[in-house]
Structures are given as C-alpha cells and as structure tokens.
Amino acid sequence: MKTIDLMHGAGGAIFAELLGKTLTAYTHNNAGGIGLEALDDGAVIPINGSNIVLTTDSHVVRPLFFPGGDIGRIAVCGTANDLAMMGAKPIALTCAMIIEEGFEIPQLERIVKSMDEALGECGASIVTGDTKVLERGALDGIAINTAGIGITEKPVRDCGLKPGDVIISSGTLGDHGLAILTAREGFDLGEQIHSDVAPVWNIVENAMAAGDVHAMKDPTRGGFSNAINEMAEKSGVQVRIREEDLPVRRSVASASELLGINPLDVANEGKVIMGVAANDAEEILAAIRRSKYGQDAAIIGYVVEGSSVIMETSIGGERFIEPPIGDPVPRVC
Amino acid sequence: MKTIDLMHGAGGAIFAELLGKTLTAYTHNNAGGIGLEALDDGAVIPINGSNIVLTTDSHVVRPLFFPGGDIGRIAVCGTANDLAMMGAKPIALTCAMIIEEGFEIPQLERIVKSMDEALGECGASIVTGDTKVLERGALDGIAINTAGIGITEKPVRDCGLKPGDVIISSGTLGDHGLAILTAREGFDLGEQIHSDVAPVWNIVENAMAAGDVHAMKDPTRGGFSNAINEMAEKSGVQVRIREEDLPVRRSVASASELLGINPLDVANEGKVIMGVAANDAEEILAAIRRSKYGQDAAIIGYVVEGSSVIMETSIGGERFIEPPIGDPVPRVC
Numbered sequence: 001m002k003t004i005d006l007m008h009g010a011g012g013a014i015f016a017e018l019l020g021k022t023l024t025a026y027t028h029n030n031a032g033g034i035g036l037e038a039l040d041d042g043a044v045i046p047i048n049g050s051n052i053v054l055t056t057d058s059h060v061v062r063p064l065f066f067p068g069g070d071i072g073r074i075a076v077c078g079t080a081n082d083l084a085m086m087g088a089k090p091i092a093l094t095c096a097m098i099i100e101e102g103f104e105i106p107q108l109e110r111i112v113k114s115m116d117e118a119l120g121e122c123g124a125s126i127v128t129g130d131t132k133v134l135e136r137g138a139l140d141g142i143a144i145n146t147a148g149i150g151i152t153e154k155p156v157r158d159c160g161l162k163p164g165d166v167i168i169s170s171g172t173l174g175d176h177g178l179a180i181l182t183a184r185e186g187f188d189l190g191e192q193i194h195s196d197v198a199p200v201w202n203i204v205e206n207a208m209a210a211g212d213v214h215a216m217k218d219p220t221r222g223g224f225s226n227a228i229n230e231m232a233e234k235s236g237v238q239v240r241i242r243e244e245d246l247p248v249r250r251s252v253a254s255a256s257e258l259l260g261i262n263p264l265d266v267a268n269e270g271k272v273i274m275g276v277a278a279n280d281a282e283e284i285l286a287a288i289r290r291s292k293y294g295q296d297a298a299i300i301g302y303v304v305e306g307s308s309v310i311m312e313t314s315i316g317g318e319r320f321i322e323p324p325i326g327d328p329v330p331r332v333c
Numbered sequence: 334m335k336t337i338d339l340m341h342g343a344g345g346a347i348f349a350e351l352l353g354k355t356l357t358a359y360t361h362n363n364a365g366g367i368g369l370e371a372l373d374d375g376a377v378i379p380i381n382g383s384n385i386v387l388t389t390d391s392h393v394v395r396p397l398f399f400p401g402g403d404i405g406r407i408a409v410c411g412t413a414n415d416l417a418m419m420g421a422k423p424i425a426l427t428c429a430m431i432i433e434e435g436f437e438i439p440q441l442e443r444i445v446k447s448m449d450e451a452l453g454e455c456g457a458s459i460v461t462g463d464t465k466v467l468e469r470g471a472l473d474g475i476a477i478n479t480a481g482i483g484i485t486e487k488p489v490r491d492c493g494l495k496p497g498d499v500i501i502s503s504g505t506l507g508d509h510g511l512a513i514l515t516a517r518e519g520f521d522l523g524e525q526i527h528s529d530v531a532p533v534w535n536i537v538e539n540a541m542a543a544g545d546v547h548a549m550k551d552p553t554r555g556g557f558s559n560a561i562n563e564m565a566e567k568s569g570v571q572v573r574i575r576e577e578d579l580p581v582r583r584s585v586a587s588a589s590e591l592l593g594i595n596p597l598d599v600a601n602e603g604k605v606i607m608g609v610a611a612n613d614a615e616e617i618l619a620a621i622r623r624s625k626y627g628q629d630a631a632i633i634g635y636v637v638e639g640s641s642v643i644m645e646t647s648i649g650g651e652r653f654i655e656p657p658i659g660d661p662v663p664r665v666c
Contacts, residue, residue, distance in 0.1 A: 002438040009432070009466025019464070022438060023430070025445050026459050028452035031425035035460045043460035045425050047484060048383045056427035056480055057463045060471075092364040092378050094389035094480045097356070098431075099342070105335040105355060112358050119361035126359050127368045127376035130390045131352070133342025135663070138393075138473045143465075147389055147427045147480030151380055330468070 010326025011221025041085035053088035056147035068194030072114035079146040088150030090124040096145040122199040159234035160215035166281035167301040170272040177266020198270030203291040210287035211280025229323040238306030265324040343659025344554025374418035386421035389480035401527030405447035412479040421483030423457040429478040455532040492567035493548035499614035500634040503605040510599020531603030543620035544613025562656040571639030598657040
C-alpha cells in the first residue's frame with residue numbers, strides 16, 4: 001500500500017509527483033481564469049470585469065513562537081504574499097483554526113493579536129472563520145488555515161520569464177528556515193537568526209509601479225532553489241545566477257555550513273524572486289529598496305534561452321542549482 | 334491556566350463565548366461589506382460593484398467514510414452551502430489538506446474523487462490548494478480545509494427574520510448527526526441511517542426565484558436548535574415551531590430516542606432553514622420541493638414579535654427550544 005511520507009509535504013520533487021498524480025485529479029479545476037492546472041501561487045477568477053485572486057495555505061510551523069515571528073504572523077503573511085505574487089493587493093482573509101483540547105487560551109490570544117498586527121501591515125482584514133476542536137492526542141496543538149482574496153488589474157505569473165530578463169531577489173535568502181531550525185534545536189550560534197516573515201505587497205506594489213515585472217514567486221518551502229527552478233521550467237528558459245551577488249546573511253551562511261544545509265534550499269517567508277525587463281531593472285531595484293522589507297534587494301542573475309538553472313560560481317565555475325528533493329527543515333510554515 | 338476543551342468546538346453556547354472573547358478580537362475584521370463582526374455563514378466584500386461572498390470551513394469528521402458520504406463530500410458541500418446561505422452561487426473553492434505521515438494514498442484518491450463529484454453537483458471548481466504533511470502521531474489521519482467564493486446580487490442574512498414570516502425547513506432534520514453517531518458506534522438499528530450531505534444551492538436558487546427569502550441558515554453544528562435560535566436572536570424576533578410539522582425520519586427519531594439525543598440538536602449537512610414572506614411561502618415551498626434535495630421540505634413555523642424560540646408541542650403545550658450547550662456528537666463535520 002502506498003502511503004504518504006514526510007517528503008510528500010516538503011515542497012520538493014517528491015511532493016510534485018504526488019501533486020501531479022493525486023492532488024490535482026479534479027475535472028472541475030478552473031473557474032474561467034487561472035486555475036489549479038497552473039499550480040501558481042494562487043488562482044485568478046474573472047468576475048464582472050475584475051480579476052479576483054484566490055489562494056490558501058495551512059500553517060503547522062513548530063515552534064509556534066520563534067525569533068522574528070510566530071504561527072499567527074506566518075498564517076497572515078503566507079496567504080497575503082501568495083496574493084501579492086499574482087500581482088494582487090490582499091483584501092480579505094479567512095481564518096480556520098483546528099485546536100487540540102487542552103491548548104492554552106492565553107497562547108491563542110497571543111496568536112490572534114499577532115495575526116491582527118500582520119493584517120494591519122498588509123492592509124487586509126480577516127472577515128470570516130471557522131474553529132474545530134479535536135480531542136487530546138488527535139493534533140499536536142494547533143493548525144491554522146488562511147485563505148484570501150485580492151484584486152489585480154494584470155495578473156503576474158510564475159511562468160512569465162523571458163530571455164533577456166533580469167532576476168531580482170527582494171532580500172537575503174534562507175533566514176526563515178535557519179531561524180526555525182536553530183530555534184528548534186536550541187543551537188547557540190552566537191548571533192540569533194531571526195525569521196524574515198513579513199508581508200511583501202508593499203515591495204510588489206512599488207516594483208510594479210516602477211517598471212515591467214514579468215514573473216514572480218515567493219521562495220517558501222523548498223527555498224530559492226525550488227522557486228527559481230519552477231520559474232525557469234514553467235517559462236521554458238534558462239536562468240543564470242551569479243553566486244557572488246546572492247544576498248545571504250553571514251549568520252545564516254555560518255549556521256548553514258555548521259548544519260550542512262544549503263540556505264538556498266530552505267524557506268523564506270518575506271521575500272520575492274522577480275524576473276523583470278532589463279531596461280527597467282535598476283528602477284525596479286531602487287523601488288524595492290525603498291520598500292519596508294526590501295532594503296537588501298539585489299540583482300542576482302539573468303535569463304537566457306535554454307533550460308535549467310545555472311550557478312555562475314564565485315571562482316569562475318558553473319554548476320546546476322537543482323530543486324531540493326524536499327525542504328530539509330520539516331514543519332517550517 | 335484557561336485551556337480549550339471539546340465543548341469549545343461544538344458550535345453551542347460555550348463555543349460562542351470563546352468566539353466572542355478571543356477568536357474575533359481582530360481590529361481588522363471587515364473589508365467594506367459584511368465582516369467577521371456579523372458572525373454569519375460568510376462575509377461579503379463589495380468589489381467593483383459585485384458582491385463577492387467568502388467563507389471557510391475545516392473538516393475533521395470521523396469516520397472518514399460513512400453511510401451517505403465522506404470527508405471529501407462534506408468538505409465541498411460545507412463551504413458551498415455556506416456560500417448559498419448568503420444567497421451566493423458557489424464559483425471557486427480552495428482545498429488545503431493536512432495529512433499524517435502513513436496515510437494511504439488510495440484513500441486520498443478516493444477522497445479527491447468524491448470532492449470532484451460534489452463539485453460537479455455544485456457547479457463550482459477547486460482552483461487552488463495547499464498540502465502539508467505532519468509526522469506520525471501529530472494528527473490522526475487527515476484534515477481538509479476548504480474556502481470558497483461566490484457571487485450574489487442581494488446578500489441574504491441570518492438576521493433578516495420579520496414578524497409575519499413563515500419558517501421553512503428544506504427537508505428532514507438530524508440525519509447527518511445520527512448517521513455519524515450510529516456508524517461510529519456500530520449500532521445496528523435495523524435501518525441504516527444515511528447522512529444528508531449534499532449541496533443546497535439548487536434549493537436556494539429555486540426558492541429565491543419563487544419569492545422573497547428574508548433569512549437563511551444551514552443547521553450544521555448544534556443542529557436546528559442552534560440555527561433557529563441564532564436566527565431569532567440576531568433578528569430580534571420570536572420564532573414559533575409546530576412540533577407536528579417538523580420533518581424527522583422515523584429511523585432518525587427511533588435512534589435518537591434509543592441514544593437519548595435530540596435530533597434537533599445534531600448537525601445536518603444538506604438542509605436550509607429559511608424565513609420567507611408569508612404571501613410567498615406556498616410558492617417557495619413548491620419551488621424547494623421541485624429541487625433535487627428538497628422533496629421533504631415543509632413549513633414548520635412562523636415569526637412573531639418578541640424573543641426566543643417556542644415549540645408548540647403535539648399535545649397542545651409549549652416549551653422553549655434552547656440552543657444546545659454543545660453538539661452531542663463530536664467531530665461531526
């Protein structure tokens with residue numbers, strides 16, 4: 001009997017197989033715009049001339065509270081950022097909680113407060129919800145699902161890269177995954193690594209106003225390596241990344257080396273990878289750097305004809321950037 | 334330390350307290366239309382002249398497969414029906430699954446197939462999703478969240494009852510709760526009780542075309558008793574129900590008596606309670622009876638000035654119908 005294993009949930013290649021065969025086997029999978037078949041960050045439903053974007057994420061991160069954030073902040077930002085990745089301003093979110101009997105109400109209150117603060121940053125509201133309580137032992141604590149709608153004049157896809165485009169990262173990579181891992185394992189690495197969990201709509205809005213954004217994706221589960229490979233494959237292009245231009249914090253690089261983890265393979269929760277028109281790249285970069293969470297933005301590569309993702313290494317070599325088999329950090333979001 | 338207990342998830346009075354104090358403590362709770370503060374079946378967000386309805390439900394029913402349905406059918410119908418309760422045609426749904434390591438993939442395939450069939454009946458599509466996998470022991474099997482959007486020209490509320498209105502039930506009451514309970518406990522009651530889980534949009538559409546529907550609610554967790562009390566309280570009216578007109582299957586009544594459960598206190602998953610203009614009541618009733626899942630519809634009561642819900646008993650007496658403290662059947666949806 002084939003069964004689900006942890007790698008099925010890690011956002012990498014094994015998950016993609018399950019997704020392709022089982023979890024997308026709906027014949028009713030599109031409501032007229034961009035549907036499930038696109039496997040983008042969200043769907044687009046045209047309603048009376050408006051492009052409504054719809055997306056969802058369930059959140060099971062552990063620990064519930066970690067340096068730089070908590071499950072509540074991730075629950076709001078995760079969904080708001082998926083809307084932003086489609087070029088949509090987040091408007092309204094749902095919140096459905098599944099809670100284990102015995103969960104402490106003051107913890108719940110702290111989570112709700114954190115969600116409310118994140119909503120304020122996003123400019124969105126939680127407008128409806130649902131709550132289920134499971135008997136002790138049926139769930140380890142709490143799981144939070146959010147879904148959300150946004151609106152966009154022009155949807156942005158993850159498959160829109162064109163040869164000649166420039167690749168921008170809105171900031172440093174690997175922060176969230178390493179923050180979770182070091183917090184969970186109690187490693188003392190000198191400097192505390194903080195999660196980057198934050199809403200990115202402000203970055204996206206500023207970038208789109210400054211020039212032509214062809215493709216976007218947020219590098220969550222599976223990290224940058226997974227996101228950039230999906231973008232390249234879906235767009236039918238080759239992406240070339242310059243290693244020396246990749247923004248990675250020193251503390252994140254050190255912890256990664258110590259733990260034997262590639263910081264490009266772990267989740268970020270407040271970053272955007274964009275492909276933009278080369279002529280607009282400097283203006284878009286400047287616009288991102290003016291945004292609240294975009295100060296460390298960098299141009300990290302470019303798009304050519306071909307396939308796969310190539311790293312141009314600091315010492316003048318080349319190697320593939322492969323999508324990870326799975327995220328090396330389980331329950332990261 | 335105050336902690337969550339099972340009654341907090343049962344949709345009754347204890348849950349209402351948690352909901353009022355903790356789970357609705359968002360300052361960002363409305364996106365311009367009907368928001369979280371209304372605690373209705375869904376929210377309404379006006380976008381460029383359209384009324385977009387948004388709703389969500391997480392599904393944790395046990396067993397996963399039961400007479401008359403399964404968790405997949407409930408996951409689609411639960412959300413589609415909440416949209417219908419706001420007067421909205423279901424358009425697009427999300428599907429977010431949390432799955433325990435070791436879950437059998439053929440079971441997952443069976444659930445997806447059931448969801449797809451229910452979507453076909455609803456006329457809606459699953460357009461986007463999310464999947465998380467938890468380590469063995471962190472969840473007992475699977476939890477499925479769906480959220481959905483629909484569109485309505487004129488939202489229908491649960492607070493719109495007016496003195497003089499007639500109360501209609503679209504069919505028999507208590508079927509789902511008793512089906513789950515008897516299936517779970519393995520009771521042999523002679524006749525198998527089947528869940529009523531089904532999409533009700535067709536009922537709602539026909540009813541609204543036939544006359545003036547003032548208020549709707551689907552009697553899920555907490556059953557008819559909870560739904561009708563919420564409608565009466567929010568509308569500021571008294572509802573009077575005639576016991577002899579309440580449609581309850583004989584098998585459901587027998588099982589309820591045997592188990593000491595009130596069939597009006599347990600969940601239905603394919604029913605609507607409506608308050609309609611008295612002049613339109615017969616036409617609306619006929620329209621509901623022409624609908625696929627509305628053959629057993631009945632006029633069951635009426636609305637007067639005052640407060641609370643009164644049962645006019647078969648033997649000529651009167652008693653209150655109280656909202657249950659909690660649903661006597663845990664994990665019913």
